Amino acid sequence: MVEPVLALLSAIIVVLGIVMTVAKNPITSAFSLVALMLTLAGVYAAIGAHFVAALQAIVYAGAVMVLFVFSIMLLNMNEEKSEINLESWRTYAGFWSVVGLFLGLAYAFFQWAGESHGPRPGPWSISAIKEHGxxxxxxxxxxxxxxxxxxxxxxxxxxxxxxxxxxxxxxxxx
Amino acid sequence: MTLFDIIALLLKLVFVLAVVLNAVPVVIWFERRGSAWMQGRVGPNRVGPFGLLQPVADVIKFIFKEDFVPKEASKFYYHVAPMIAAVAPFAAFAAIPFGSFLAIGGQQVPLQIASLDIGILSVLAFAGLEVYPIMLAGWASNNKYSMFGALRGSSQMVSYEIALGLSLVSMLLIYGTLNLTEMVVYQDQLMFGFMPRWGIFLNPIAFLIFLIAIFAETNRLPFDLPEGDAELVAGYHTEYGATKFAMFFFAEYVAMIMASSLLITLFFGGYALFPGLETVIAGIAGALQLSPEWTQNIRAAFQVAGFIFKVGCMMFFYVWVRWTFPRFRFDQLMNLGWKILFPLALVNLLFVALVIAWMGG
Structure with missing residues (x-):
């Protein structure tokens, strides 16, 4: 019941993250980040962590991002001009180092997941939390x-x- | 989740939606007639009995108006803003309890859409989103008046959220829970044998701060600076017309009903019955020879009616204040928020915490 919801929410988060990074309009970026925070709150709610979900929505979507949007509006930022210069070596160096970093992280993650067979449970299992009130x-x-x-x-x-x-x-x- | 639960949930959703949707035109009618009454005018009285169908006529007018979009507006956000405005306050209703429970065929149906442990936080989370449509509408319209309205609206809502939050924390200390139903149960008792143990009697200063703050949060007079007709034409919705304006208008009233429901739940015992009504219910049950199950259903009906009555009184208060006080100046608004309400809320919180510690938790 929970897994498909989580998969859907994660997919939305990834899409919103990409939109946030590539959008040229700063307001679009800011609002995709707002939507991302809310979807993340949805992820927390789906796994039963209602308190964290509410805090995520109140603090990030309700307070921090309001200030972000507020300052974007006050500074009157315009649409960003594309500054990717395809002839500069810096563009290529930046691109390949990001790809390298991502591959390294992915390798490390799968290595870790293969060794320990998933997350190790701590003392706070769902039943323990329920018992605690x-x-x-x-x-x-x-x-x-x-x-x-x-x-x-x-x-x-x-x-x-x-x-x-x-x-x-x-x-x-x- | 059994089929029974799903059907009960859907029926509750429909019930809340229907009640709130139908309350809005009544409140709008009441605002127009009430303002006329307070100003010694007649008010709209031609459409239907007492002018009751006036809101219907207004809505039809809005729907058939030309759907105008300013040329330089940012199209997507211009259209999205009124939609967010109309949806966000509805979501906040989910955690507000409007009655105890119905007993149907041996099962209990709590009269609350989502009974969450963190009820109050989820209400705040959705209510906190109400600032975005104002900012978006003002920014997307590409109009200086709209922009001023948006900036005023967002700074006002952010400032008053702090005083609101602090007054809320002092109430949470008293109730010792984030669950709205448990708060109502706490208030459903008598103090000194005759007084209901309502939040307003326990912590009147927090009530005052909360009341002022929700006026600012819902942009109502005397804090309606984001609209400020005399200075900003119509503020953030200057460039909106037809159905999209109607959505903003509608959203304002839904937000008011939502804020009133929260205030009632926190400070006026929520759905808790007025003292003495329990004997009336016992009398009805005795006269009609009702089973305990049906007695509970009658009690729940009284509770829902009482809750709606309390919210109605609060809406009357909104209208009364609107047509009594003049608008604040923006610096006065900020001074009140930051230099008076914020320190007062802090001191009150400290006081409440000390009293609770002294009384031994």
Missing amino acids: GNVVALSGVLFSEYYIQFEVISLLLLVAMAGALVLAKRKVD
Whole structure:
């Protein structure tokens, strides 16, 4: 029941990713990314991780991408002119290095999949999560006990980033 | 999933869709008649009894108008924007419970399309998408007024989402759950023996912030700056006409009904019955010699009717505010959002958290 849905959603994600990369209009790129984020939320929902799905939709599609689109509109970006110069050696070097990187990653992935026979289950199986009282309870329990220090460090990091952005963006008043 | 579940799900989908779709023209009629009443006018009263068929006439007019597309508009996005606007608020209805459950042939049918553990988050996720049609419409129309409307709309919605989210967090601390049905069950009790334990009595400041924020989120007066007729012609939908304009118009009302339903669920006990109605139901069941199953069905009917009544009161409040307050200036709007509501929501959240910690969770 789940696998065909996942396959369909993954196919949509790949198509949207390609559209995002090759689109000449920045708004098209941004909106394919929005649709991609929502489809990814759909993938999470399909495997029963409703909490992560909702967060994915709220944070990425509902907040981060709004700011992206907002700045694209404010900067009034126009359609990108094609800048691929077929006579420059850089174009070919870039193309072949991307192909090489992709092949290397694919080789490494299949090597890994062949060795360990798929994913190894951790302590949080679906039944264990259900026993614990659902995704939210399980996740917050772990987050605020075992990984509490990491959680706080990340929030500190975000605070530093925010202060840094303020300092950089502040108008200099003489 | 059995056949029974699938049929029940489809019927619930149809029910919610039909109720919301049919509520929109009624609300529009009410807005026009209500505004006339508040301004000492007569209002539309020629089409049908009390002018009730006026929205039908409006819709027919919209459908038969010329479908105009501005020459310089970005065609694809120009057409897509009103569609997203009309769909996104409907999706948010999926997690809102409008009654407890029906008992049919020994099976329980919960009166909620999707009973999710994270109900409130899924409502927020879909409601958060309502900002895109405004941005898209403004950008795709290739018109400066539309663009201003879009920029105002998106910055306003993003700003007020923060205050809204924080007031929501303080309510989540009180309820201790993200499940909307559990929130309603929590509120379906009495405090001090006579007062319903509704969110508004537990946390009035969060209610106030949430109320103001949903006015901003749905772009209603006094926060209708994205449309701002006096300054921006019609804001983000200046270049829209005929059916596409009707879709924006329709979407605004669906979003209002959705926001009201969420507010009712969080602060006014959702479908929970008014105190005293339980004795009425017991009286009816006693007089008609009903089985417990049918008593539950009667209770569910009362709950659905009560929920619709509460949402109706909230829609009246929307209309009342619209025709009472003048429009804010944009800097006033931003000041209110960032310098008053945001700190107030933070302090309130801290206060609620301290009280809950003091009372021992």
